[in-house]
Amino acid sequence: MRIEKVYFNAEDGMKLVGLLHTSEEHDEDEVIVCVHGMGSNCLKKRDDIIAEYATDNKISYLTFNNRGNGLVNTARMQDCKIMQGTVFEDVIESYNDILGAINILKEKGYKKIYLQGHSLGSTKIVYTYNKLVEENNTKILDSIKAVLLLSLVDLVDVMKIMIKSNPKINIIDLALEKEKEGDLDYIMETRVPFLPYVSVKTFLRYYRDNQDINFAQYQNEEFSFPELNKISVPLFMRWGNNKELISLPADEVANVCRNKISNQNKDIGYIDGATHNYVGKEEILANEIIDFLKKY
Numbered sequence: 210m211r212i213e214k215v216y217f218n219a220e221d222g223m224k225l226v227g228l229l230h231t232s233e234e235h236d237e238d239e240v241i242v243c244v245h246g247m248g249s250n251c252l253k254k255r256d257d258i259i260a261e262y263a264t265d266n267k268i269s270y271l272t273f274n275n276r277g278n279g280l281v282n283t284a285r286m287q288d289c290k291i292m293q294g295t296v297f298e299d300v301i302e303s304y305n306d307i308l309g310a311i312n313i314l315k316e317k318g319y320k321k322i323y324l325q326g327h328s329l330g331s332t333k334i335v336y337t338y339n340k341l342v343e344e345n346n347t348k349i350l351d352s353i354k355a356v357l358l359l360s361l362v363d364l365v366d367v368m369k370i371m372i373k374s375n376p377k378i379n380i381i382d383l384a385l386e387k388e389k390e391g392d393l394d395y396i397m398e399t400r401v402p403f404l405p406y407v408s409v410k411t412f413l414r415y416y417r418d419n420q421d422i423n424f425a426q427y428q429n430e431e432f433s434f435p436e437l438n439k440i441s442v443p444l445f446m447r448w449g450n451n452k453e454l455i456s457l458p459a460d461e462v463a464n465v466c467r468n469k470i471s472n473q474n475k476d477i478g479y480i481d482g483a484t485h486n487y488v489g490k491e492e493i494l495a496n497e498i499i500d501f502l503k504k505y
Contacts, residue, residue, distance in 0.1 A: 357446075366389060
């Protein structure tokens with residue numbers, strides 16, 4: 210396997226960097242685009258293992274740091290730097306990052322692109338796919354041949370966990386107070402491991418202004434998963450059943466999705482013993498992903 214550092218621009222001009230894993234021959238025309246989750250980055254053992262399995266099967270693998278990488282960092286936009294990272298990001302802006310990755314891969318000659326997300330990265334992929342459908346962007350949609358969603362979480366449910374975890378501070382009231390003052394970049398302490406600090410702007414996007422990203426309502430019996438049902442290409446979904454960031458058991462979540470998602474080429478399930486990050490189960494996950502892609 211070879212690894213090449215790739216520099217590219219997001220659709221809105223933000224400068225990004227990633228790692229393109231290829232076979233030694235580098236003659237493949239298929240590639241998986243990996244979108245990492247909240248506070249994460251492109252340097253994960255899970256990605257190394259999936260990349261190894263992928264390149265052994267003549268599928269390249271791109272990991273890249275989107276604008277939500279880490280907690281707080283700076284990103285370059287044109288000639289200036291702006292504050293980014295999970296604390297400050299607006300999740301819907303990831304659309305620009307994913308399109309930038311797709312465009313650079315198309316320039317490199319890839320014909321089949323598979324979008325893979327983990328956790329919040331899965332949210333970003335579903336949002337992006339639906340926006341492409343809404344815009345009737347067939348130029349990009351025609352190159353996307355499958356969608357792989359790993360540990361797609363219910364964001365509203367996650368925010369409830371966050372709020373309950375810090376009883377000494379009313380996060381909602383604090384956020385609304387700072388919004389009224391115009392201080393959207395004010396950083397609030399949450400005391401949760403996955404997002405210990407968050408800006409008012411980012412919190413309100415997840416908690417209140419979430420209409421366009423609230424598409425994983427597993428506990429809502431009336432919910433029909435309209436956004437997931439717009440994904441017309443083969444769909445792969447997995448969760449773990451050990452300390453996963455879902456309120457229902459993984460088998461129940463999988464059953465809900467199997468019953469309510471109409472995609473004829475879906476593979477929905479969970480990996481027994483896997484955590485939210487699939488530590489120790491990476492090879493099982495990688496095998497299942499590649500077996501799925503080889504069908505199409």
